Amino acid sequence: MQPALAPDQAGQLASQLAALACQCLLDEARLAPKPGLVDSRGSGAHQDLTLALMCRSARALQLAFLAMARAAWQQQASTTLREQLGSLGRAGEQAMLQASGGVNTHRGAIWAIGLLVAAAAMDSSQLQASAVCQRAAALAQLPDRLLPAQPRKGELACQRYGVGGARGEAQQGFPHITRLALPALQASRARGDGEVNARLNALLAIMSRLDDTCLLSRGGMPGLTLVQSGAQAVLAAGGVATLPGRRQLYQLEQDMLAQRLSPGGAADLLAATLLLDRLPGMAGN
Ligand SMILES: CC(C)(COP(=O)(O)OP(=O)(O)OC[C@H]1O[C@@H](n2cnc3c(N)ncnc32)[C@H](O)[C@@H]1O)[C@@H](O)C(=O)NCCC(=O)NCCS
Ligand SMILES: Nc1ncnc2c1ncn2[C@@H]1O[C@H](COP(=O)(O)OP(=O)(O)OP(=O)(O)O)[C@@H](O)[C@H]1O
Numbered sequence: 001m002q003p004a005l006a007p008d009q010a011g012q013l014a015s016q017l018a019a020l021a022c023q024c025l026l027d028e029a030r031l032a033p034k035p036g037l038v039d040s041r042g043s044g045a046h047q048d049l050t051l052a053l054m055c056r057s058a059r060a061l062q063l064a065f066l067a068m069a070r071a072a073w074q075q076q077a078s079t080t081l082r083e084q085l086g087s088l089g090r091a092g093e094q095a096m097l098q099a100s101g102g103v104n105t106h107r108g109a110i111w112a113i114g115l116l117v118a119a120a121a122m123d124s125s126q127l128q129a130s131a132v133c134q135r136a137a138a139l140a141q142l143p144d145r146l147l148p149a150q151p152r153k154g155e156l157a158c159q160r161y162g163v164g165g166a167r168g169e170a171q172q173g174f175p176h177i178t179r180l181a182l183p184a185l186q187a188s189r190a191r192g193d194g195e196v197n198a199r200l201n202a203l204l205a206i207m208s209r210l211d212d213t214c215l216l217s218r219g220g221m222p223g224l225t226l227v228q229s230g231a232q233a234v235l236a237a238g239g240v241a242t243l244p245g246r247r248q249l250y251q252l253e254q255d256m257l258a259q260r261l262s263p264g265g266a267a268d269l270l271a272a273t274l275l276l277d278r279l280p281g282m283a284g285n
Contacts (some may be wrong), residue, residue, distance in 0.1 A: 014069035025058035028271035035253035036262040045262040058101035064092030071120035082142035108268040129276040140170035154213040161194035181273040197241040207231035214264035
């Protein structure tokens with residue numbers, strides 16, 4: 001049990017968490033070169049998204065993350081908290097749609113990062129990635145009776161292809177982050193690759209294994225397989241910091257753009273990876 005904090009101290013930590021979550025979304029959006037995704041070079045495989053739109057959407061989500069951190073502050077996982085977070089997540093989606101003029105910029109990110117912000121707030125004395133992911137999984141496993149019944153694109157892809165999607169990833173405690181992305185980020189930094197390349201290698205590690213419903217909706221199983229094997233080829237060639245790895249990355253990007261493939265789920269998980277990487281270093285810890 002963490003020691004009780006004065007209310008203003010608790011409020012400050014919740015604000016810091018929300019600001020950090022937004023910063024991670026901005027860092028993900030600006031990181032380049034990301035195959036198929038919006039980045040500082042352009043819109044990737046998207047026709048209705050730009051970097052400016054992604055940044056506006058990211059900033060608009062700070063209040064939703066703050067509300068989630070406050071709601072979860074020193075709470076245990078419960079159906080009441082899960083349903084509160086669900087309502088706040090849907091309000092966040094409305095704020096996102098307002099900021100983006102009706103385009104889905106960050107729905108998957110609100111889900112993953114919302115759960116992780118809430119999980120961090122539940123016990124701010126235990127901010128290591130594994131502990132935070134376990135608490136987020138406990139939340140994601142609880143039912144939300146207020147969830148609207150009609151299934152969305154991701155849900156439909158899950159049913160059609162028999163994969164777990166965004167929900168399954170969270171319910172399992174974000175294994176693509178803890179087992180792949182964070183180790184790839186750390187190994188790449190340790191090799192002296194530089195921060196941009198380390199983050200790109202973490203993204204490629206997620207893409208090499210994730211059953212991303214964005215890819216399944218856009219390109220079916222062939223689209224998902226193309227991306228997974230292309231990302232594996234980049235990593236097998238030595239990663240994005242090497243010349244052979246860079247060549248594989250640009251080949252993968254050409255193949256993805258030709259088929260309008262965008263790994264949106266992997267991008268969300270990269271932003272979540274950056275958050276988990278920075279949580280233990282948050283002021284006050
Ligand atoms: C569970 C969610 C993601 C609904 O997902 P659904 O599968 O129905 O599809 P939807 O197309 O809306 O979103 C899927 C998004 O998740 C991301 N994604 C896709 N595949 C994956 C994957 N394998 N792993 C992680 N993220 C993924 C993509 O960005 C995609 O756009 C979520 O939107 C939801 O239930 N929201 C309700 C509000 C809520 O409960 N919020 C909780 C706040 S903490
Ligand atoms: N840098 C990024 N560029 C593009 N998408 C991103 C980025 N970062 C995260 N995403 C995620 O990708 C998802 C967008 O995927 P996608 O375009 O397939 O969804 P959609 O809007 O439902 O589909 P469509 O555009 O085909 O109608 C968003 O939910 C968002 O969470």
